[in-house]
Amino acid sequence: MKIRxxxxxxxxxxxxxxxxxxxxxxxxxxxxxxxxGYWPLARNNSCxxxxxGAYNHVVPTRGxxxxxxxxxxxxxxxxxxxSMQFYDFRLAPSPTKVRxxxxxxxxxxxxxxxxxxxxxxxxxxxxxKVPSATLPALELDDGTVLVESHAICRYFEELHxxxxxxxxxxxxxxxxxxxxxxxxxxxxxxxxxxxxxxxEYFKGRALAGPQGYEQIEALxxxxxxxxxxxxxxxxxxxxxxxxxxxxxxxxxxxxxxxxQGFAKRAVGTDPAGGRDNLTRWSEMIAARPAVNTATS
Amino acid sequence: MKIRxxxxxxxxxxxxxxxxxxxxxxxxxxxxxxxxGYWPLARNNSCxxxxxGAYNHVVPTRGxxxxxxxxxxxxxxxxxxxSMQFYDFRLAPSPTKVRxxxxxxxxxxxxxxxxxxxxxxxxxxxxxKVPSATLPALELDDGTVLVESHAICRYFEELHxxxxxxxxxxxxxxxxxxxxxxxxxxxxxxxxxxxxxxxEYFKGRALAGPQGYEQIEALxxxxxxxxxxxxxxxxxxxxxxxxxxxxxxxxxxxxxxxxQGFAKRAVGTDPAGGRDNLTRWSEMIAARPAVNTATS
Numbered sequence: 349m350k351i352r353x354x355x356x357x358x359x360x361x362x363x364x365x366x367x368x369x370x371x372x373x374x375x376x377x378x379x380x381x382x383x384x385g386y387w388p389l390a391r392n393n394s395c396x397x398x399x400x401g402a403y404n405h406v407v408p409t410r411g412x413x414x415x416x417x418x419x420x421x422x423x424x425x426x427x428x429x430x431s432m433q434f435y436d437f438r439l440a441p442s443p444t445k446v447r448x449x450x451x452x453x454x455x456x457x458x459x460x461x462x463x464x465x466x467x468x469x470x471x472x473x474x475x476x477k478v479p480s481a482t483l484p485a486l487e488l489d490d491g492t493v494l495v496e497s498h499a500i501c502r503y504f505e506e507l508h509x510x511x512x513x514x515x516x517x518x519x520x521x522x523x524x525x526x527x528x529x530x531x532x533x534x535x536x537x538x539x540x541x542x543x544x545x546x547x548e549y550f551k552g553r554a555l556a557g558p559q560g561y562e563q564i565e566a567l568x569x570x571x572x573x574x575x576x577x578x579x580x581x582x583x584x585x586x587x588x589x590x591x592x593x594x595x596x597x598x599x600x601x602x603x604x605x606x607x608q609g610f611a612k613r614a615v616g617t618d619p620a621g622g623r624d625n626l627t628r629w630s631e632m633i634a635a636r637p638a639v640n641t642a643t644s
Numbered sequence: 645m646k647i648r649x650x651x652x653x654x655x656x657x658x659x660x661x662x663x664x665x666x667x668x669x670x671x672x673x674x675x676x677x678x679x680x681g682y683w684p685l686a687r688n689n690s691c692x693x694x695x696x697g698a699y700n701h702v703v704p705t706r707g708x709x710x711x712x713x714x715x716x717x718x719x720x721x722x723x724x725x726x727s728m729q730f731y732d733f734r735l736a737p738s739p740t741k742v743r744x745x746x747x748x749x750x751x752x753x754x755x756x757x758x759x760x761x762x763x764x765x766x767x768x769x770x771x772x773k774v775p776s777a778t779l780p781a782l783e784l785d786d787g788t789v790l791v792e793s794h795a796i797c798r799y800f801e802e803l804h805x806x807x808x809x810x811x812x813x814x815x816x817x818x819x820x821x822x823x824x825x826x827x828x829x830x831x832x833x834x835x836x837x838x839x840x841x842x843x844e845y846f847k848g849r850a851l852a853g854p855q856g857y858e859q860i861e862a863l864x865x866x867x868x869x870x871x872x873x874x875x876x877x878x879x880x881x882x883x884x885x886x887x888x889x890x891x892x893x894x895x896x897x898x899x900x901x902x903x904q905g906f907a908k909r910a911v912g913t914d915p916a917g918g919r920d921n922l923t924r925w926s927e928m929i930a931a932r933p934a935v936n937t938a939t940s
Contacts, residue, residue, distance in 0.1 A: 480826075488815065492815065492819075494818050494819070494822055495822060495826075496822045496825045496826065498821055498825055499818040499819070499821040499822035499825060500818065502814075502817050502818050502821050503814045503815065503817070503818035504814075506813065506814035506817055507814045517802065518798075518799045518802035518803045519784065519788065519799065521798050521799070521802055522790050522795040522796065522799035522802075523788075523790070523795070525792065525794055525795040525798050526790055526791060526792045526795035529792045529794055529795060530776075530791075530792065534853075537833075557830075559869075559873055561866060561869070561870075564860060564862045564863065564866065566860045566862070567860065567863075570857060570858075570860065573855075573857070574851075574857075577855050
């Protein structure tokens with residue numbers, strides 16, 4: 349596992365509104381000085397004070413700038429000059445939501461893989477950093493560790509508001525949050541009941557976290573029922589609306605899509621089977637380049 | 645139950661930054677014309693275009709203006725001229741979160757009581773409006789119905805950002821959301837396991853909503869353990885921080901405080917007992933005038 353050190357560029361954006369080349373963004377704005385050791389600064393490198401989004405170090409777009417910039421970024425990671433760390437495991441549903449969110453925002457974050465299959469989340473080293481023993485986790489430049497996928501996504505939504513994924517204005521934001529919460533509390537929790545109470549692998553660990561909880565067999569059946577009820581509800585909703593919360597793609601679609609994939613694996617049933625609206629929507633989401641990048 | 649009709653003043657604010665008298669706010673800005681039938685308009689009545697917060701109809705502060713304004717507001721409700729409706733039940737924990745949130749923001753919303761003890765949430769009339777059969781619910785001027793307490797609070801946070809209760813900037817917002825989600829997923833769900841699986845009253849209704857779910861006895865014990873684990877965690881946190889998420893009162897405190905009160909009633913144990921930090925914080929929250937208003 350890489351260890352954080354005080355450092356410059358936390359988040360990289362490929363392209364964007366303020367320039368077509370890749371940019372590194374850093375709220376503490378020290379990237380320019382640091383980057384000079386690796387790559388000569390271009391004339392248009394600048395750090396403007398103002399909103400968080402304005403702390404951009406613009407990389408010139410000439411020739412192979414993007415390629416060089418990526419090399420620079422990789423050097424930063426190798427040299428441990430990048431302080432923000434995303435703790436991820438590709439097979440787990442919650443970090444997958446964040447991965448899709450980041451890909452939709454065109455952000456790349458230095459990532460550390462914590463192998464849940466090898467119980468690395470229970471290691472002393474990880475627990476010292478993330479006492480909840482859960483993924484995803486995001487370690488910020490100042491050492492603050494965020495857990496809970498929704499909180500991590502909200503962090504990036506505020507820092508990088510484009511493209512908007514959590515709604516604009518009061519009503520949109522409420523609808524995205526409402527559908528996210530229903531998908532999580534009704535769908536995801538039902539899937540987890542089936543998944544963690546029915547498999548030998550989760551014996552004594554029927555709930556995520558550092559505490560042991562025994563399996564409860566009756567939750568497997570209850571979970572199956574909840575899963576059907578939720579995906580029926582989602583199918584009805586998708587008969588009225590092209591996307592889950594709004595008439596465009598949002599974080600609610602990310603959550604519901606990840607839960608649908610998780611249900612296939614964890615419950616052994618494909619929610620889209622026999623649900624036409626869900627099938628249409630699911631194919632549409634799967635075809636998004638960012639979703640493909642983040643889940644393949 | 646009152647039926648919504650197209651109408652003027654949705655949200656009333658007593659006092660506020662732009663005037664010390666009570667104000668009615670309405671995003672569609674028709675309140676002035678309507679109100680003239682009830683109360684002569686004052687010279688400083690005005691509707692300014694711009695941000696949502698600017699659509700204010702300022703009531704003069706002379707003499708008994710506040711009293712008259714309240715009478716006018718009550719007339720609006722009686723005449724069904726107020727379209728936004730909040731569906732509430734004072735004994736339930738989730739709507740209590742919204743009530744505290746509104747009181748902290750100094751907002752008054754026309755409210756309809758749905759008596760859960762009389763199963764009014766399962767009535768055909770309520771289900772037609774709120775198919776999830778859950779409280780709280782908020783019906784907007786355009787007929788949209790929001791459920792999920794967090795989504796409803798977010799709606800008001802956007803419309804009435806002062807005082808800030810969900811964090812300012814990326815990190816604060818993420819921390820409030822993180823602590824809210826942990827309190828809900830770890831604390832509240834544990835309490836619900838004890839509450840709904842152990843009482844005769846909830847037979848066949850072990851989960852909220854229109855579907856029937858049988859009780860599972862083993863969840864009572866599991867829930868008790870989860871409750872202890874969560875309130876231990878909260879107590880540790882409150883040893884490091886004066887409030888749950890930030891160094892000031894936020895929505896995360898509202899959620900945790902309501903869950904603590906719910907645990908007393910539902911689990912029969914006082915989480916503050918023997919937890920010094922939780923006791924200190926709990927007394928501090930209980931002493932807030934808005935909390936007192938919303939919970940007494």
